[in-house]
Amino acid sequence: AETPNLTPAHDVCVAVCLSSFHDITADTRVQYFKALAEAMPVGGRIVITDFDPSATAMGPPKHKRVSSEACVSLLTECGLSIVETKAEFPTDIWWTVVAVRK
Numbered sequence: 001a002e003t004p005n006l007t008p009a010h011d012v013c014v015a016v017c018l019s020s021f022h023d024i025t026a027d028t029r030v031q032y033f034k035a036l037a038e039a040m041p042v043g044g045r046i047v048i049t050d051f052d053p054s055a056t057a058m059g060p061p062k063h064k065r066v067s068s069e070a071c072v073s074l075l076t077e078c079g080l081s082i083v084e085t086k087a088e089f090p091t092d093i094w095w096t097v098v099a100v101r102k
Helices: 026-038 068-077
Strands: 014-018 045-051 080-088 094-101
Touching: 026 045, 026 068, 045 068, 045 080, 068 080, 068 094
Parallel strands: 014 045
Antiparallel strands: 045 094, 080 094
């Protein structure tokens, strides 16, 4: 979906985006994550894990991949605070960003 089908009722405490951040089109990501943040109470968390752009052939095409730095920048633009970023697994094929609603 290009936008989450949510109302700003503060009902979403934790949202997980696993291997799908790259599928949200670049021109709608800000709108998507702003809407998601508005559906969360203060302290609500978003956890995003996706494939590193420089990683192995496993995963989406490299032209669709997004860096963790770009994800951090986008979530910050959406008014979220970053609480953790890290590479995942021994080969670092994934990255994870955890953000919290202020």
